[in-house]
Amino acid sequence: AQSVTQLDSQVPVFEEAPVELRCNYSSSVSVYLFWYVQYPNQGLQLLLKYLSGSTLVKGINGFEAEFNKSQTSFHLRKPSVHISDTAEYFCAVREGNTGFQKLVFGTGTRLLVSP
Amino acid sequence: EAQVTQNPRYLITVTGKKLTVTCSQNMNHEYMSWYRQDPGLGLRQIYYSMNVEVTDKGDVPEGYKVSRKEKRNFPLILESPSPNQTSLYFCASSGRGDTRNQPQHFGDGTRLSIL
Numbered sequence: 001a002q003s004v005t006q007l008d009s010q011v012p013v014f015e016e017a018p019v020e021l022r023c024n025y026s027s028s029v030s031v032y033l034f035w036y037v038q039y040p041n042q043g044l045q046l047l048l049k050y051l052s053g054s055t056l057v058k059g060i061n062g063f064e065a066e067f068n069k070s071q072t073s074f075h076l077r078k079p080s081v082h083i084s085d086t087a088e089y090f091c092a093v094r095e096g097n098t099g100f101q102k103l104v105f106g107t108g109t110r111l112l113v114s115p
Numbered sequence: 116e117a118q119v120t121q122n123p124r125y126l127i128t129v130t131g132k133k134l135t136v137t138c139s140q141n142m143n144h145e146y147m148s149w150y151r152q153d154p155g156l157g158l159r160q161i162y163y164s165m166n167v168e169v170t171d172k173g174d175v176p177e178g179y180k181v182s183r184k185e186k187r188n189f190p191l192i193l194e195s196p197s198p199n200q201t202s203l204y205f206c207a208s209s210g211r212g213d214t215r216n217q218p219q220h221f222g223d224g225t226r227l228s229i230l
Contacts, residue, residue, distance in 0.1 A: 108157050
């Protein structure tokens with residue numbers, strides 16, 4: 001069965017510094033990978049997705065992620081964070097051969113950006 | 116404006132008192148889902164629906180019911196709520212061809228407290 005691991009429950013960082021949020025998954029088949037962001041008191045918004053093709057995926061708000069099949073990872077990066085990036089970030093995976101909406105989420109990483 | 120609307124946003128109630136959380140989307144989406152979010156566990160799928168009158172269990176369906184009598188609505192029903200159902204609940208929807216049918220539109224959440 002597929003699973004998603006986000007090892008860092010919280011990542012503190014200073015404004016304008018780079019950040020990487022880690023995501024590892026386990027699956028024996030092809031997968032589709034997603035990052036979502038949740039701002040306080042809001043639902044989830046899709047940041048970016050990997051379906052196929054280029055392993056470097058660019059998303060909204062300057063975020064990007066790289067799919068690494070050999071390391072089963074899909075880490076999220078931003079070269080320079082802003083205070084407004086403070087939020088919780090969720091990695092999610094769907095196996096290519098499962099039915100609709102069998103999405104599995106990680107436990108989330110809270111990004112705390114301070115001045 | 117495209118949106119997923121959940122009601123109520125907050126509810127405190129007592130064990131055993133039946134409650135319904137409504138979810139409505141205005142995007143004519145076929146697919147709808149319910150998730151619960153708990154600290155340290157991320158989001159877990161409760162039920163999903165692929166279209167009117169078509170529903171199926173997610174990963175944590177025990178204690179919940181759903182119905183899909185109209186395309187726009189997907190209510191979540193707790194027939195006899197218990198304290199372990201205290202959680203933050205999200206409804207989500209997506210249409211065909213929408214990132215391979217993955218939920219992109221989330222409601223703002225419903226925080227339920229069962230005493």
